Amino acid sequence: MRVHLQKRDYRSRRMTILVPVLSLLLSFFLGAIVLLLSKADPIITYRSMLKGAFGSTTKIQYTIAKAVPLLLCGLAVGVAFRLKFWNIGAEGQYIAGVIGITWVMQFWTFLPLWLLLPVGMVVGVLFGALWAGVPGVLKAQWSVDETLTTLMMNYIIIGYAEYLYINAWKAPRGNMGTILYPEAAWLPRIWGRVHAGIYFALALVVVLYFILYKTRWGFELNMIGKNRRAAQCQGVNIKANIILGMLLSGAIAGLAGAIDSAAVTHQLTKGVNSGYGFTGIIIAWMSGLNPFVSVLVALIMAALETGSDALQIMKLPSAMGEVMQGLILIPLLAGSVFIEYRLVHSSKHTEGRI
Amino acid sequence: MAELNTDGIPVVRMVDITKTFPGVVANDHVSLTLHKGEVLALLGENGAGKSTLMNMLIGLYQPDSGSIYINGKHCEIHSPQDSMALGIGMIHQEFMLVGNMTVAENIVLGMKDLPFVPPMAEIKKKITALSKRYGLQVYPDKIIRDLSVGEQQRVEILKLLYRGAEILILDEPTAVLTPGESRDLNQIIKRMLAEGKSAIFITHKMDEVMAFSHTVHVLRRGKSVAVKPTGEIADVQELANMMVGRDVLFSLERGPYKPGCPMIEVQDLVMLPIGGGKPILDHISFTVRSGEIFGIAGVAGNGQQQLTEALTGLMHVDGGSIHLGGKNMTNKSPLSIIKGGVSHIPADRGRMGVVGDMSVGENLSMKKYRTEELSHNTVMKKGRIRQFAEDLIQRFTIKTPSQDTSVKFLSGGNIQKTILAREIDFCRGILIAVYPSRGLDVGATEAVRQNLIKQRDQGSAVLLVSEELEELLMVADKIAVMFEGRIMAIKDANKTTTEELGMLMAGVAKGGR
Numbered sequence: 023m024r025v026h027l028q029k030r031d032y033r034s035r036r037m038t039i040l041v042p043v044l045s046l047l048l049s050f051f052l053g054a055i056v057l058l059l060s061k062a063d064p065i066i067t068y069r070s071m072l073k074g075a076f077g078s079t080t081k082i083q084y085t086i087a088k089a090v091p092l093l094l095c096g097l098a099v100g101v102a103f104r105l106k107f108w109n110i111g112a113e114g115q116y117i118a119g120v121i122g123i124t125w126v127m128q129f130w131t132f133l134p135l136w137l138l139l140p141v142g143m144v145v146g147v148l149f150g151a152l153w154a155g156v157p158g159v160l161k162a163q164w165s166v167d168e169t170l171t172t173l174m175m176n177y178i179i180i181g182y183a184e185y186l187y188i189n190a191w192k193a194p195r196g197n198m199g200t201i202l203y204p205e206a207a208w209l210p211r212i213w214g215r216v217h218a219g220i221y222f223a224l225a226l227v228v229v230l231y232f233i234l235y236k237t238r239w240g241f242e243l244n245m246i247g248k249n250r251r252a253a254q255c256q257g258v259n260i261k262a263n264i265i266l267g268m269l270l271s272g273a274i275a276g277l278a279g280a281i282d283s284a285a286v287t288h289q290l291t292k293g294v295n296s297g298y299g300f301t302g303i304i305i306a307w308m309s310g311l312n313p314f315v316s317v318l319v320a321l322i323m324a325a326l327e328t329g330s331d332a333l334q335i336m337k338l339p340s341a342m343g344e345v346m347q348g349l350i351l352i353p354l355l356a357g358s359v360f361i362e363y364r365l366v367h368s369s370k371h372t373e374g375r376i
Numbered sequence: 377m378a379e380l381n382t383d384g385i386p387v388v389r390m391v392d393i394t395k396t397f398p399g400v401v402a403n404d405h406v407s408l409t410l411h412k413g414e415v416l417a418l419l420g421e422n423g424a425g426k427s428t429l430m431n432m433l434i435g436l437y438q439p440d441s442g443s444i445y446i447n448g449k450h451c452e453i454h455s456p457q458d459s460m461a462l463g464i465g466m467i468h469q470e471f472m473l474v475g476n477m478t479v480a481e482n483i484v485l486g487m488k489d490l491p492f493v494p495p496m497a498e499i500k501k502k503i504t505a506l507s508k509r510y511g512l513q514v515y516p517d518k519i520i521r522d523l524s525v526g527e528q529q530r531v532e533i534l535k536l537l538y539r540g541a542e543i544l545i546l547d548e549p550t551a552v553l554t555p556g557e558s559r560d561l562n563q564i565i566k567r568m569l570a571e572g573k574s575a576i577f578i579t580h581k582m583d584e585v586m587a588f589s590h591t592v593h594v595l596r597r598g599k600s601v602a603v604k605p606t607g608e609i610a611d612v613q614e615l616a617n618m619m620v621g622r623d624v625l626f627s628l629e630r631g632p633y634k635p636g637c638p639m640i641e642v643q644d645l646v647m648l649p650i651g652g653g654k655p656i657l658d659h660i661s662f663t664v665r666s667g668e669i670f671g672i673a674g675v676a677g678n679g680q681q682q683l684t685e686a687l688t689g690l691m692h693v694d695g696g697s698i699h700l701g702g703k704n705m706t707n708k709s710p711l712s713i714i715k716g717g718v719s720h721i722p723a724d725r726g727r728m729g730v731v732g733d734m735s736v737g738e739n740l741s742m743k744k745y746r747t748e749e750l751s752h753n754t755v756m757k758k759g760r761i762r763q764f765a766e767d768l769i770q771r772f773t774i775k776t777p778s779q780d781t782s783v784k785f786l787s788g789g790n791i792q793k794t795i796l797a798r799e800i801d802f803c804r805g806i807l808i809a810v811y812p813s814r815g816l817d818v819g820a821t822e823a824v825r826q827n828l829i830k831q832r833d834q835g836s837a838v839l840l841v842s843e844e845l846e847e848l849l850m851v852a853d854k855i856a857v858m859f860e861g862r863i864m865a866i867k868d869a870n871k872t873t874t875e876e877l878g879m880l881m882a883g884v885a886k887g888g889r
Contacts, residue, residue, distance in 0.1 A: 238754045241738075241745055249731040254690065255722055256742045257711035 030364050041357040042308045046322065049349035056345055067333065067342060074332020075325035083214035085321070085328045087286065090219045091116070092327075093320035094278035095302025097223075097230055100311045102154075102271040104234065106247045107264060111157065111172030112275040113299025114179040115150040119279025121183060122149030124290040127203040128191060138207035143280045150276015151269045153179065158268030162261035180295045187290045199291030209285035217285035222277065227313045234313070243267055275299060297344075301327075304351055323347060380590045382411050385448040387543055387574050388433065388464075393442035395428055402428040404598040405442070410543065413569050416576045417589035417606070419619050421817040425598040426578045430545050433576075434459040434466045457488075465536035466545040471528050473520045479503070480516035483535045506537050510567045511560075524677065526557035533564065544568070546577040550584060556675060562588050580817050582612045582619075583846075594618045616818055628825055631833040633853050636666035639701055639806050639837030640687065646695035647682055647861075656682050657693065658861040666805065669828060669838040671852030671869065673845060673877050679861040680841045681723050684810050687839070688720045689713040700806060714743065717804025721795055721812045723841075725788070729795040732784030736776045737765035739783050739794055743802040772797035773823075789820030800827055807831050810841045825851050845874045859883045 054064035075085050095112045102109035126133075126142035133141060157171035186200070193201040211217045234240040245253035246263055254260050278298065283290065301323050309315035330343030388410040395403040402425045410416050420426050431437045433444065435453035444451050446462045453459050456466075473482050480500050484490055500516040507514050512530045520528060529549065536544055550558040565575055565588065579585060585592055586606060592615065594602040602618050609615055640663065647657035657679050664670040672680050685691040687698060689710040697706045700716050708716075722728035730739045741761050744750050750761050765779045774793045776786055783791060792812065799807065809828060813821040828851055832838050842848050848855050849869055857864045857880035864880040 236755055236758070238745060238751050238756060241756060244734065245731050245742065248733040249727070251727050252729060252731050252742075254710060255688070255720065255728045257709070257714040257746075259709065259711065 030362055034361055034364075037361045038310055041360060042310070042319075042354060045308070045350050045353035045357055048353040049346055052349045052352075053342065053346045056349075057339070057342070060339055062339060067339070070332055071326070071329030071342065073329075075329035077332075080214060081328065081332075083216050085324045086220065087215045087217060088328055089317075089320045089324035090217070090223050090285075091278040091282040091296070091298045092301055092305060092323050093223045093316055094226065094274055094281065095298045096305030096309065096316045096320050097226060097302075097313055098271045098274035098278065099299075099302040100306035100309070100313065100316065101230070101234075101243075101267060101274065103306050104243050104247050104311050105264060105267045106250075107158075107161065107268060107271075108169045109154065109157070109172050109268065109271050110169060110303060111154065111175050111299070112271070112278075112302045113295060113297065114172070114176035115153045115272040115275035116279040116282075116296075116299045117176075117179045117183050117294055118149040118153035118272070119146035119276030120283045120290055120294050121179070121186065121279075122146035122276065123280040123283055124186075124191065124200055124203075127207060128200055135204060135206045138204065139209065139284060142203075142207065142284065143277065146280025146283075147273045147276045150279065151273040154268045154272020154275065155265065158265045158272075161268075162264045176295075176299070183290060183294050187292065187294070191290065193289075200289045202288045203284065207284070208288060209281060211285070217281075219281035219285050222281060224317070226274065226277075227317060231313045239263075275302070301347060304347055308350065308354060380411060380414050382414075384412060386411050386445075387447055388576075389445040389448075390429070390433065391443050391445070393429065393432060393439045393444075395425075395432060395437060395439050401598050403432075403439070406595065406598070406600050407442075408593060408600070410574050410576060412574055413572055414574050414591060415565065415569065415589045416574075416591045416593055417585040418576055418578045418593050418595065419580075419582075419585060419615070420595035421619060421819055424595040426595055427547065429595070430466060430547065430576065430578065433545065434464055460539055460541070463540060463542035464545070465539065465541035465543070467529065467532045467536065467547065467549060469547045471532055473528055473531060475521040476519060478516065479514050479518050479520065479523075479531050479534075482520055482531055483516075483538050487539065503534060503538065506534060509571075510537065510564050512537075512564055524557075526553050526560070529553065529557075529561070530564075537568075542573050544573065544575045546575060548578055548580065550579065550581060558584070580821075582615045582818075585615060586612060592618075619818060628822075628829055628850060630829045633668070635668045635853070636835065637702075638663045638699075639666050640664040640670075640839060641699040642683075642687075642696070643699075644696035645683070645686065645693055645698065647679075647686060647691065648694045654861070656861050657686065659696070660861075660863055661696075662856055662863060662866060664806075664837040664839055666835050666837050667832060668854065669832045669840055669852045671848035671855040672839065672841045672858055673848050673855055674843070674858035674881055676843055678858045680858050681810060683858070684720070684723070684808050684839070684841055687713075687808055688718060688722075716806075718806045718808065719743070719799035719803040721792075721799050721807070721809040723810040723814075725791055725795055726784075730783045730791055733782055735780045736769065736774065736783055736786070736794055737762060737779035740765045740768050740779075740798050743798050768797040768801060772800075772827075789816045792816055792820060793823065796824060796827055800831060803831060803836055805835070806837050806839075808839045808841075811843065812840070813842070813844070813847060821847075845877050848877075849874065857881055 050068065057064040057067055074081060076082050095116060098112045098115065099109055123142035123146040126145045127138055130138065130141065153175060157168050157175065160166035160171055161168045188198050191200045193199055209218050234243065242253065242258045242263060245256065245258055246260060250260060305316055305319045305323055309319045326343040326346050330340045333342055334340035386409045388408070390406065390408040393403050393406045406429060408429065418426050428437060432439050433453065435455045435458045444453060451462060453462070474485065477485070480496060480503055483503055484494060484499055503516045512534055514527060514530050514534060520531065523531070549561060553561060568575065586609070589606050592604050592606055592609060593600065596619070643661050645657050645660040646655055648655050660683065662670070674680050682691055686693045689708050689712070692707050697704060699705065700713065700718055703716060705713055705716060726732060741750055741764060745756060750757055750764060762779065769776065769779060772793050774797060775790050783794060786794065812828070813824045816824065825847065828838055828840060840848070840852055852869045854866055855869050855872060855877060856866045857877055859881060860883065864883070
């Protein structure tokens with residue numbers, strides 16, 4: 023009896039949910055193998071991770087605070103992916119946002135204190151949009167491959183940020199990092215570590231859902247992503263929409279950077295290349311580009327990160343979180359085939375389309 | 377056709393084959409016999425079960441019951457590799473070629489006994505020998521991407537011959553070919569028959585069936601309804617009746633010809649290829665009036681498609697002007713042309729006409745979603761859109777499980793009906809239809825033609841590009857013939873003949889130019 027794949031008549035809704043969930047579980051299983059190979063007890067490790075992520079109110083707050091930039095980056099990447107524009111530069115666009123807000127906080131001293139935060143956030147958003155707009159224009163005008171440009175532009179801005187906090191914008195005291203933003207211009211905390219950035223993130227989830235699923239523009243983005251040529255025949259302006267979509271994607275990543283630095287780091291410093299932008303790719307993919315589902319996925323990813331921070335203290339392999347994040351992607355990508363295909367035994371009752 | 381000898385053991389015998397899919401019996405106790413040197417035409421409407429039957433012969437599907445005998449031996453065919461080993465090969469409608477590899481590489485690609493470093497010189501020699509023997513002209517070093525559709529098909533045939541196929545299955549082989557290429561294909565098939573090979577071909581074109589098959593096998597709703605030697609069939613009409621089981625309208629009802637004001641005015645249109653060379657469109661001028669179907673005949677690749685893409689704003693022109701509905705629309709964007717009231721049934725329905733991964737309902741609303749009817753201040757009226765789609769599905773009898781089904785799961789005919797419904801519903805006086813009935817069965821073709829005529833009778837200007845002269849003569853009021861980017865002549869449809877148009881299509885103008 024042979025087993026082979028056959029195309030389904032519909033996209034399976036059940037599989038759309040089941041595949042990411044099973045991928046997550048499978049990644050825990052694969053992670054256990056990795057742990058066993060490095061002579062650590064998987065059960066103890068996982069239990070410590072769980073405790074580290076949700077073990078106390080403070081830890082839950084940490085996890086939620088971490089989920090905010092992750093969610094925003096996931097949303098940012100999701101917008102671009104909807105267009106089949108493979109923006110893997112959310113990391114760089116996030117950093118552009120941090121640079122933008124830091125610039126305002128440090129040098130726009132002529133502004134009244136209460137204006138620093140809103141203006142800083144707007145500039146951060148613009149920087150992010152601009153950084154994403156460059157590959158957008160390159161793609162729209164000259165079909166330059168966006169995977170390369172967005173990826174390369176990450177390294178440019180990582181280096182530039184480093185130059186800024188080590189050299190040009192360095193605080194007089196200390197050896198790296200800009201001076202802290204004025205405390206009055208910080209994004210306030212609302213519940214322990216959880217800061218007001220969560221309002222922005224959740225509001226954006228709703229707004230994006232509305233734009234992508236309910237408006238003409240969302241419909242057009244969907245058409246372009248699924249069949250560019252047909253969209254063009256229906257009068258959709260491809261170039262303009264690619265650029266607009268990229269600007270929106272970069273703006274959201276920039277917002278993530280601006281929010282996280284206004285609420286958590288309060289400066290541009292080492293660690294600005296946090297990897298949130300890259301994790302955003304996993305979040306977008308796992309959530310099936312759905313903004314609401316992204317919330318849940320971002321929370322899981324944040325838990326993996328805070329959970330593995332806890333491992334460090336216990337002398338357990340703290341890179342485990344990242345390993346797990348990477349491991350999720352493999353079964354997820356492999357498993358997505360089951361959304362459109364099913365396994366059948368070829369001997370009897372072969373199902374398929376006519 | 378050469379005389380057929382049916383005395384020996386049949387090369388293919390499919391006995392009592394039944395195949396069910398959930399909810400549908402695709403093949404219901406079908407038996408089929410193919411003799412050595414025979415061409416069997418497998419006929420039937422879309423969804424009649426032809427492809428399913430053939431897919432079982434090449435091992436893509438397994439029958440639920442029934443058996444298959446190859447050269448008298450009972451066989452179980454589990455995969456295309458198995459069928460190839462038995463000498464059976466199929467050429468699908470969509471070619472299975474790698475675009476950026478050479479002809480020779482494609483021909484040997486995937487062969488099991490190929491050494492790690494393939495002896496390309498030897499392979500090329502063998503290919504050249506084969507292509508000479510069967511009159512299949514190809515250049516082994518050419519890149520597939522640079523070949524025409526007809527040439528690609530020849531590569532597909534060579535691929536099978538190279539692997540030693542004795543029985544060839546061709547799925548609508550001429551649907552994508554120009555008349556000239558079709559004639560070449562006929563020659564090729566004849567040579568293969570002379571070598572003792574046999575062929576089954578699936579087709580919708582009845583004149584072809586009459587011209588070069590020995591036997592006609594008709595499937596209707598999964599059952600064999602007729603098997604008849606072609607010589608015993610009186611005419612195309614009888615054949616069509618066998619296929620659909622009812623009388624097909626071969627002359628369509630139409631109102632009197634009452635041309636009105638000019639709707640499409642093309643003046644001196646010039647389009648040059650990027651990088652220079654012979655112009656794609658060479659000073660084209662014509663006018664289409666309201667209440668008129670203006671046909672464009674010509675062998676595919678003589679600029680017809682570029683002309684329609686210029687008219688719909690998808691391609692830029694280098695000279696001349698286009699007026700649509702009296703307004704200058706030269707080099708305007710597709711959107712402004714759509715807003716000017718132009719509907720377009722594009723040449724490539726899968727790639728240009730629909731978004732396969734979106735639902736039937738969404739695809740139906742892709743023109744009207746901008747209007748107040750379906751959206752308000754950019755917000756889509758989802759309820760209204762569902763109602764609108766449901767209505768169109770009813771009016772145009774689109775067969776789909778529901779409006780939420782992805783379009784790519786529909787049959788070709790129903791995909792085309794989806795496009796037709798959207799474009800005709802949107803039509804504001806100008807309809808541009810490019811090869812609208814290509815690859816469709818009799819029923820769907822009839823629906824397409826009737827809808828075009830209805831548009832004309834209601835006062836639209838219809839531009840119809842077609843490669844089937846019968847279609848143009850049946851449907852159009854005027855026929856222009858394009859050859860190498862020029863319009864050779866514009867004829868009144870009722871004052872011209874297939875022969876005259878054929879000459880013009882070949883670039884021969886009466887009395888010289």
